[in-house]
Amino acid sequence: MTAPVINGWFTVDGGTAHLLGTRCADCRTVYFPPRTGFCRNPYCDGEDLAETRLPRRGTVWSYTNSCYPPPAPFVTADPYVPVTLAAVELAGTGIVVLGQVKDLTVDDLRVGMELELTTGPLADGPLVWMWGAPGATAERQNGESS
Amino acid sequence: MSDVVILGAGMHPWGKWGRPFVEYGVAAARAALRDAGLEWTDVRFVVGADTIRNGYPGFVAGATFAQAMGWNGARIASCYAACASGAQALDIARTRILAGLCDVALVVGADSTPKGFFAPVGGDRPDDPDWLRFRLLGATNPAYFALYARRRMALYGDTAEDFAAVKVKNALAGSANENARYRKTVTAAQVLASPLVADPLRLMDICATSDGGAALVLASAEFARRHGASRPVRLAAVSTVTPSFPSTVLELPDFATDSTAAVPPPERPFRAAIAHAAYEEAALGPDDLSFAEVYDLSTALELDWVEDLGLCARGEAAKLLRAGDTALGGRIPVNPSGGLASFGEAVPAQAIAQVCELTWQLRGVAGARQVEGARIGLAINQGLFGHGSSIIATS
Numbered sequence: 001m002t003a004p005v006i007n008g009w010f011t012v013d014g015g016t017a018h019l020l021g022t023r024c025a026d027c028r029t030v031y032f033p034p035r036t037g038f039c040r041n042p043y044c045d046g047e048d049l050a051e052t053r054l055p056r057r058g059t060v061w062s063y064t065n066s067c068y069p070p071p072a073p074f075v076t077a078d079p080y081v082p083v084t085l086a087a088v089e090l091a092g093t094g095i096v097v098l099g100q101v102k103d104l105t106v107d108d109l110r111v112g113m114e115l116e117l118t119t120g121p122l123a124d125g126p127l128v129w130m131w132g133a134p135g136a137t138a139e140r141q142n143g144e145s146s
Numbered sequence: 147m148s149d150v151v152i153l154g155a156g157m158h159p160w161g162k163w164g165r166p167f168v169e170y171g172v173a174a175a176r177a178a179l180r181d182a183g184l185e186w187t188d189v190r191f192v193v194g195a196d197t198i199r200n201g202y203p204g205f206v207a208g209a210t211f212a213q214a215m216g217w218n219g220a221r222i223a224s225c226y227a228a229c230a231s232g233a234q235a236l237d238i239a240r241t242r243i244l245a246g247l248c249d250v251a252l253v254v255g256a257d258s259t260p261k262g263f264f265a266p267v268g269g270d271r272p273d274d275p276d277w278l279r280f281r282l283l284g285a286t287n288p289a290y291f292a293l294y295a296r297r298r299m300a301l302y303g304d305t306a307e308d309f310a311a312v313k314v315k316n317a318l319a320g321s322a323n324e325n326a327r328y329r330k331t332v333t334a335a336q337v338l339a340s341p342l343v344a345d346p347l348r349l350m351d352i353c354a355t356s357d358g359g360a361a362l363v364l365a366s367a368e369f370a371r372r373h374g375a376s377r378p379v380r381l382a383a384v385s386t387v388t389p390s391f392p393s394t395v396l397e398l399p400d401f402a403t404d405s406t407a408a409v410p411p412p413e414r415p416f417r418a419a420i421a422h423a424a425y426e427e428a429a430l431g432p433d434d435l436s437f438a439e440v441y442d443l444s445t446a447l448e449l450d451w452v453e454d455l456g457l458c459a460r461g462e463a464a465k466l467l468r469a470g471d472t473a474l475g476g477r478i479p480v481n482p483s484g485g486l487a488s489f490g491e492a493v494p495a496q497a498i499a500q501v502c503e504l505t506w507q508l509r510g511v512a513g514a515r516q517v518e519g520a521r522i523g524l525a526i527n528q529g530l531f532g533h534g535s536s537i538i539a540t541s
């Protein structure tokens with residue numbers, strides 16, 4: 001795959017994107033971005049944090065867009081297309097993860113709707129995780145044969 | 147606890163003046179000292195709230211201001227806590243007074259800001275989440291404010307018209323404030339016609355960045371008595387608490403919240419916890435307040451704060467706004483200074499400026515924006531990276 005913009009935060013496995021978090025072996029708290037070294041739960045002394053794949057689907061906590069090009073170090077496409085952002089609450093983890101939204105605008109989004117993890121390129125090439133319509137990745141992959 | 151009082155308050159007007167931040171800070175400090183009826187050489191402790199956008203002198207703001215005023219041998223401290231820097235500086239100063247280590251302390255914050263949205267400090271810094279959120283997501287500060295605003299609309303039915311009404315209210319109050327950068331009243335139609343920045347927030351929903359300076363002279367109550375100050379404004383609480391794990395609100399500049407997989411969310415989310423700690427320390431509650439200065443980085447965020455302060459139930463801040471309760475002349479005026487909507491944000495000076503407004507309101511000298519019979523005022527804000535900031539002052 002195209003190089004990820006950051007190592008160890010997500011992976012694409014057989015065409016399917018996964019966010020990579022870590023989970024404390026002692027208290028089971030999940031972290032994203034991945035944390036190593038020690039658990040941040042103040043009631044836990046855990047130091048064994050192992051990589052874990054986070055749930056791929058969740059519900060929209062909130063969403064917005066950037067109508068103006070964000071400043072550097074963001075690299076803007078020319079012409080600029082507004083970046084759509086969604087904060088998505090991952091099923092079963094009680095964790096909300098912010099990401100760019102792929103192929104949807106704010107007009108398509110609603111608080112509480114379900115989105116699924118995918119990836120997409122930044123304007124200068126590297127891949128980043130994104131939120132997309134559920135099944136959109138699979139549809140595109142099947143699209144060639146249907 | 148013995149009392150710490152506010153003997154002097156001073157500001158350099160907010161604007162986009164293009165001068166070094168030191169000049170604003172010194173102007174504010176001199177104004178605060180004049181207000182207190184004290185000489186610079188009376189000051190035994192200086193705390194500077196740092197600015198990170200003005201090089202080395204900004205990182206050692208206490209020393210920078212002390213040197214600029216003319217070295218007087220006073221002890222100094224400098225502190226950085228993002229938007230809460232001023233409150234932290236105030237807390238350090240009052241703690242030193244409470245410890246009996248000095249009688250008179252000067253707290254100063256000032257900033258000189260570049261144009262446009264806040265961008266991260268330069269360089270290639272992939273270990274800094276504040277740099278990464280721009281690089282990976284293009285997530286600007288207004289984007290985070292917009293997430294909160296959209297969520298209010300979805301959960302409570304707030305509308306763009308409600309957000310515009312906050313701006314109209316604050317601009318009206320700010321039009322009567324000689325230190326505000328924006329002195330013009332605005333209409334809801336003007337707000338709603340301003341360009342979208344981060345849906346649903348428009349340009350006039352979002353606070354600008356400004357140049358400005360603010361300063362306070364604190365003293366022990368005993369010193370104030372000796373100095374002949376009759377009934378000075380009293381610092382009743384300074385809350386600088388941090389969040390409790392797990393923090394379940396997506397905070398600037400984070401990519402994610404904490405997980406609630408192992409530990410349930412705390413009783414109070416962070417903003418409400420900041421206020422709660424201030425109320426506890428002052429032994430006061432929301433019903434006791436005469437007015438509040440809240441950190442309206444966006445119009446919608448003012449409504450969040452109104453609820454975090456317990457001025458109404460969760461989800462009902464827009465109802466208070468529509469009823470005129472939070473306007474000047476209303477039941478509980480919010481941002482009688484005009485708020486960030488009228489000032490724009492000068493980060494290290496802003497929390498100090500909030501307390502200047504508390505001081506003037508509680509002395510009854512706020513002129514056309516005076517809150518009738520103001521006896522107890524609260525200022526609150528939240529700095530990046532878990533810095534709480536709330537001050538309660540009483541007349």
Ligand SMILES: [Zn+2]
Nearest residue numbers: 024027039044
């Ligand atoms: Zn743990």
